[in-house]
Amino acid sequence: MKLAAAFVLAALSASAADAPAPPAEAPVYTADGRLVPPPDYREWIFLTSGLDMSYRARSGMDMHMFDNVFVKPQAYREFLRTGTWPDRTVLVTEVRGARSKGSINQHGQFQTTEAMGLEIHVKDSARFDGGWAFFAADSAAPAPQIPVQAECYSCHREHGAVDTTFVQFYPTLLGIAEQHGTFSAAYLKERDQSGGGH
């Protein structure tokens, strides 16, 4: 196995030396600053899902929707190591249809084939004031940045547990942030006032 690891390192080095392209996992933008939605986010690391969560403004709550959150594997591994996100982190929230009756299911909600859009949160300090930007994609087409006056920016800044992200809703990362002491002051205050952890 040590032999194998050495070969892999050699391979990675050889690849980096002859390829001027950005690392495979870096966010990709168009010349006019739109973000190319990552085509392979479903193969990234899953962080959580929610049903009809309401800190995000929505209309038409007669219908139900799931949110699935994915993060790039490199950023995930760095979070495990440090308790926070490295530059070039990309988080994708996939909004997906929910249904109760289908096949043999009779109650509760399952996810359908109806993918209803992506909300993409990108950390790229060289590009964005405050380090992070949001993009909304409803297809594979490049997505424009959401203006920084939008509510998502202020809400994430004011309530995100770690580095403007909602780690309080990512069960496997919450303890990592606790261990590393990387919670935001605002989150710690909110948590203390609510009388306990989440």
Next chain:
Amino acid sequence: MKLAAAFVLAALSASAADAPAPPAEAPVYTADGRLVPPPDYREWIFLTSGLDMSYRARSGMDMHMFDNVFVKPQAYREFLRTGTWPDRTVLVTEVRGARSKGSINQHGQFQTTEAMGLEIHVKDSARFDGGWAFFAADSAAPAPQIPVQAECYSCHREHGAVDTTFVQFYPTLLGIAEQHGTFSAAYLKERDQSGGGH
């Protein structure tokens, strides 16, 4: 990049030649046939989640629970290629607590840090009649096989869309199975009778 690929192949070959151990992704059993719960399933490919789905017998539905389904990356890639599961496939369903009010969330349900157990579905034709077996784990300890008389076996056989698995609830795989024509006869009949797809 071709150079890199050659190095990686060389590395994999070297590794296989000097390592008698099973492939990294093969299921691991104890001598008495219990399954060692895979410690890294949260880093596998996410297939879907559901809330309070009821084709599985449950008690205490005053509380809410999410199911998160993960599959080994190798098996996922093989499914993309063929529309069905290779031998040694492992599917993990993680049962996780749900909560409505917490941090700034007010409605809907989000996932909590309370992991409530794993249901593990393993395809291993050399070991199991019919190819597949179920295991239930409530900790990292090796889990005994669920007896083959249990309802999960007959339900999956009679209703699973592909090879006794509930691909009808895995949104990104349903179309792959359709393309490859790998649906079970029972599923096709059920779908026709319900007057359409899911």
